Amino acid sequence: xxxxxxxxxxxxxxxxxxxxxxxxxxxxxxxxxxxxxxxxxxxxxxxxxxxxxxxxxxxxxxxxxxxxxxxxxxxxxxxxxxxxxxxxxxxxxxxxxxxxxxxxxxxxxxxxxxxxxxxxxxxxxxxxx
Numbered sequence: 866x867x868x869x870x871x872x873x874x875x876x877x878x879x880x881x882x883x884x885x886x887x888x889x890x891x892x893x894x895x896x897x898x899x900x901x902x903x904x905x906x907x908x909x910x911x912x913x914x915x916x917x918x919x920x921x922x923x924x925x926x927x928x929x930x931x932x933x934x935x936x937x938x939x940x941x942x943x944x945x946x947x948x949x950x951x952x953x954x955x956x957x958x959x960x961x962x963x964x965x966x967x968x969x970x971x972x973x974x975x976x977x978x979x980x981x982x983x984x985x986x987x988x989x990x991x992x993x994x
Contacts, residue, residue, distance in 0.1 A: 868902030869895070871989045905984030912977030942970040 872895050880890035914920075926938025940948075946963055953959035 868899045868906060868985060868988055871902070872899050899988070902985050902988030905981045905988060908977060908981035908984065912974050912981060942966050946970070 876894050876898055877890050880894045881887070885893065925941055925944050928938035928940055932939045946966055949959070949963060953963060
């Protein structure tokens with residue numbers, strides 16, 4: 866929404882002045898200008914979904930082991946941390962393993978968010994010129 870609203874009005878007006886319909890102006894001009902920002906927004910949403918704990922635990926089925934098909938239950942880093950944190954207090958190696966899983970998850974989410982934010986910022990900055 867932020868990216869679509871940052872598209873200058875001159876793109877739409879120029880397209881309409883050349884005889885395009887309202888739909889053609891959106892489809893051919895505004896969409897093409899805003900597409901990198903939309904992709905950046907999708908990346909930001911993906912990064913947020915990766916870090917979501919409870920929703921992923923409910924959807925994934927929290928199975929241990931690798932799934933044999935795409936329809937099998939699976940486990941993500943968030944569900945691993947969520948399900949195991951209460952049982953590992955007595956074992957220092959398990960705590961270290963979960964801390965490493967948390968660090969990996971943090972790194973993935975951080976890189977995803979930085980990448981998405983860079984794309985959105987470049988797109989909106991380019992549109993404001």
